[in-house]
Amino acid sequence: MKRLATIARREYLERVRSKAFLVSTFLGPVLVAGFMLAPSILMERQRGKALRIVVVDATGTLREGVEQELRQQKVAGEPRFTVLPAEGGDVETARRAARGAVVEGRLDGYLYLAPDALATSKAEYFGKNVSNVMDLRLVEQSAESALTQHRLAEEGLDGARVKAVTRKLDLRTVRLTASGEREDRGASFILALMLLTLLYMTVPMWGAAIMNGVIEEKSNRVVEVIVSSIPTSYLFAGKLLGVGGAGLTQVSVWVLTMAGFGAYGAAAAGGMPMPEVSPLLMASFIVFFLLGYFLYGALYAGVGSAVNTQQEAQSLAFPVMMPMVLGFVFFPAVLGSPDSPFSVTLSLIPFFTPMLMFLRITAVTPPMWQIALSVGLTLATVIGVTWAASRVYRVGILMYGKRPTFPEMLRWIRESGG
Amino acid sequence: MNDQAIRLSGVSKAFSGHQAVADLSLSVPRGSAFGLLGPNGAGKTTTLRMILNVLGPDSGTIEILGRPAGQDTRDRIGYMPEERGLYPRMVVEEQLLFFAELKGVPRKEAARRLAPWLERLGLAPWRQRKLNELSKGMQQKAQFIATVLHEPDILILDEPLSGLDPVGVNVMRDVFVDLRRQGKTVVLSSHQMETVERLCDAIALIHRGRKVLDGPVSEVRSRHGKNTLVLSYEGDGAFLAGLPGVLKVNDFGRYVEIKMGEGADAQAILREAAARLRVSRFEVVEPSLHDIFVQQVTASGEAAA
Numbered sequence: 001m002k003r004l005a006t007i008a009r010r011e012y013l014e015r016v017r018s019k020a021f022l023v024s025t026f027l028g029p030v031l032v033a034g035f036m037l038a039p040s041i042l043m044e045r046q047r048g049k050a051l052r053i054v055v056v057d058a059t060g061t062l063r064e065g066v067e068q069e070l071r072q073q074k075v076a077g078e079p080r081f082t083v084l085p086a087e088g089g090d091v092e093t094a095r096r097a098a099r100g101a102v103v104e105g106r107l108d109g110y111l112y113l114a115p116d117a118l119a120t121s122k123a124e125y126f127g128k129n130v131s132n133v134m135d136l137r138l139v140e141q142s143a144e145s146a147l148t149q150h151r152l153a154e155e156g157l158d159g160a161r162v163k164a165v166t167r168k169l170d171l172r173t174v175r176l177t178a179s180g181e182r183e184d185r186g187a188s189f190i191l192a193l194m195l196l197t198l199l200y201m202t203v204p205m206w207g208a209a210i211m212n213g214v215i216e217e218k219s220n221r222v223v224e225v226i227v228s229s230i231p232t233s234y235l236f237a238g239k240l241l242g243v244g245g246a247g248l249t250q251v252s253v254w255v256l257t258m259a260g261f262g263a264y265g266a267a268a269a270g271g272m273p274m275p276e277v278s279p280l281l282m283a284s285f286i287v288f289f290l291l292g293y294f295l296y297g298a299l300y301a302g303v304g305s306a307v308n309t310q311q312e313a314q315s316l317a318f319p320v321m322m323p324m325v326l327g328f329v330f331f332p333a334v335l336g337s338p339d340s341p342f343s344v345t346l347s348l349i350p351f352f353t354p355m356l357m358f359l360r361i362t363a364v365t366p367p368m369w370q371i372a373l374s375v376g377l378t379l380a381t382v383i384g385v386t387w388a389a390s391r392v393y394r395v396g397i398l399m400y401g402k403r404p405t406f407p408e409m410l411r412w413i414r415e416s417g418g
Numbered sequence: 419m420n421d422q423a424i425r426l427s428g429v430s431k432a433f434s435g436h437q438a439v440a441d442l443s444l445s446v447p448r449g450s451a452f453g454l455l456g457p458n459g460a461g462k463t464t465t466l467r468m469i470l471n472v473l474g475p476d477s478g479t480i481e482i483l484g485r486p487a488g489q490d491t492r493d494r495i496g497y498m499p500e501e502r503g504l505y506p507r508m509v510v511e512e513q514l515l516f517f518a519e520l521k522g523v524p525r526k527e528a529a530r531r532l533a534p535w536l537e538r539l540g541l542a543p544w545r546q547r548k549l550n551e552l553s554k555g556m557q558q559k560a561q562f563i564a565t566v567l568h569e570p571d572i573l574i575l576d577e578p579l580s581g582l583d584p585v586g587v588n589v590m591r592d593v594f595v596d597l598r599r600q601g602k603t604v605v606l607s608s609h610q611m612e613t614v615e616r617l618c619d620a621i622a623l624i625h626r627g628r629k630v631l632d633g634p635v636s637e638v639r640s641r642h643g644k645n646t647l648v649l650s651y652e653g654d655g656a657f658l659a660g661l662p663g664v665l666k667v668n669d670f671g672r673y674v675e676i677k678m679g680e681g682a683d684a685q686a687i688l689r690e691a692a693a694r695l696r697v698s699r700f701e702v703v704e705p706s707l708h709d710i711f712v713q714q715v716t717a718s719g720e721a722a723a
Contacts, residue, residue, distance in 0.1 A: 225503040
């Protein structure tokens with residue numbers, strides 16, 4: 001066992017000392033923090049710059065109403081539009097002046113209400129930038145609202161009163177958990193998505209790290225020296241553990257940074273909405289990373305042992321990746337209804353568990369027994385897969401020449417007794 | 419006390435239908451230099467792997483220093499594979515300690531032993547460098563330290579001279595002589611007959627997984643008789659091939675090698691040659707291992723056909 005530790009130690013140090021590891025481990029949290037802050041920062045940026053807008057009204061009746069509506073439109077608590085008076089006496093002069101101002105950049109856009117606008121319910125917006133759907137929607141709403149109020153007034157109803165009656169609903173979303181309730185406007189969801197993306201990146205990344213390590217040892221013939229010193233199973237297990245340890249170190253750094261950020265970042269971010277970093281989420285991130293890593297890492301190691309070059313590995317590694325890709329395909333369905341029988345079943349299939357069960361945990365809190373069952377099933381699969389992969393490994397590392405086919409590798413699993 | 423370093427008795431090994439080693443029996447005496455010969459694919463590597471307990475034999479027994487091959491016996495062996503077997507991007511010192519630890523030497527002890535080795539082979543200034551920053555010769559030396567740092571009784575060197583430049587060859591030869599002096603048993607696997615001929619006391623020749631012949635080098639050679647002439651001359655020697663008793667002439671440019679048939683008269687050939695050429699060298703030599711090998715392999719090939 002001491003020699004197994006020697007292998008694991010070497011593998012661990014080799015990974016942890018590499019520049020790629022240092023960069024991704026310490027850059028990861030920066031990116032995460034960026035993602036967490038991005039929505040708030042984006043809002044902040046939008047806040048300052050109100051759009052300069054002119055209303056050119058050919059109906060002669062709507063301008064005031066529209067302008068008033070525009071002034072009331074707010075984004076992140078700040079008025080979105082600065083309404084400027086139209087230049088010139090008649091409509092044509094005003095249009096031409098506004099057009100000129102937009103082209104010269106003194107104006108962001110103007111709204112043109114044709115003489116028959118009231119009858120046709122049509123308006124035109126001319127602007128420098130007509131791709132910001134959010135802003136256009138606000139302009140549209142303003143004109144629509146003014147138009148509606150005008151029509152209601154013509155019908156003898158008080159516009160302001162109607163508006164008060166038909167006020168839009170403001171939906172406040174609260175996530176309920178065992179530890180209490182918490183207002184959540186999507187930040188937690190973004191965090192969950194990010195963690196899932198990290199899982200999707202790190203599991204294959206560390207799997208490929210093992211695979212490349214195996215291929216390198218094989219092509220250097222280092223492996224021959226090692227297996228002439230210790231049992232092949234020690235090398236296999238030591239590798240899996242050592243590289244896994246490096247992976248664990250990395251995700252632990254990430255999780256700790258995130259937890260720290262969740263706890264202290266909110267204050268630093270000046271009361272911006274921060275996602276909830278729950279212990280369950282963080283713990284399951286680490287657990288499912290490890291499960292995914294050992295499941296796929298063992299397979300990657302088996303693949304690496306069977307080939308001679310990384311090019312050859314690509315074609316064999318693809319089937320290994322398949323379950324992970326499939327899991328991604330099911331992603332929207334599971335996210336949409338995380339507690340449906342379909343989602344529950346999928347999340348209990350070991351090759352999907354690391355991703356899909358984690359996804360379910362981020363969306364709702366699944367029953368404890370389901371989590372336990374999925375972890376148990378995956379652990380059993382990990383043991384089986386590791387056993388089979390180690391047998392492929394033991395034959396593969398000493399084989400050079402033609403890349404074996406899958407049937408041949410299956411025979412290795414059956415036959416590599418002695 | 420058992421005086422055999424390695425003993426194989428009736429060892430066979432097959433891989434999915436292919437018989438790699440068949441009924442192989444070998445004895446390597448302690449303190450000897452033993453050459454395992456054979457063309458590529460003869461079963462040398464498989465044999466070595468069984469001695470190293472990387473593979474188990476299908477049948478037969480393998481004894482190392484009088485004990486069955488296992489984890490404790492392979493700690494007594496130092497193995498140097500044909501191609502370089504070190505991590506290219508790992509620091510030399512760290513790497514050598516790692517390999518010693520894998521052989522069961524505690525890290526501190528390994529570090530204590532390493533220092534004199536690094537000094538002796540001139541690697542001390544490079545100890546903190548990555549292996550791939552070293553020259554080929556330096557890498558070879560590092561490889562060698564990795565093979566001997568755990569102070570093995572038996573050394574197994576697979577094609578130790580292949581791919582070496584003249585400097586590397588000299589390093590290996592010095593090392594080889596040194597190991598012999600220390601009384602270590604050295605097993606050398608090669609398809610380069612000349613190397614083995616010069617360095618080994620005894621050989622075994624295997625072909626298609628079977629032992630074709632074995633014994634001390636001098637005995638093997640004398641057993642196959644003095645049937646070869648070496649001749650250097652000036653003039654047109656084309657007629658030599660037609661002389662009575664001459665089986666074959668191999669022209670090496672500066673000299674020719676003449677294979678004689680059973681009962682041929684070397685002196686008659688010399689007289690004929692001297693009459694028609696300016697002969698500067700004439701020698702009756704024992705056949706080289708190469709010749710014996712070719713002869714044996716051809717013979718066994720014919721027997722099989």
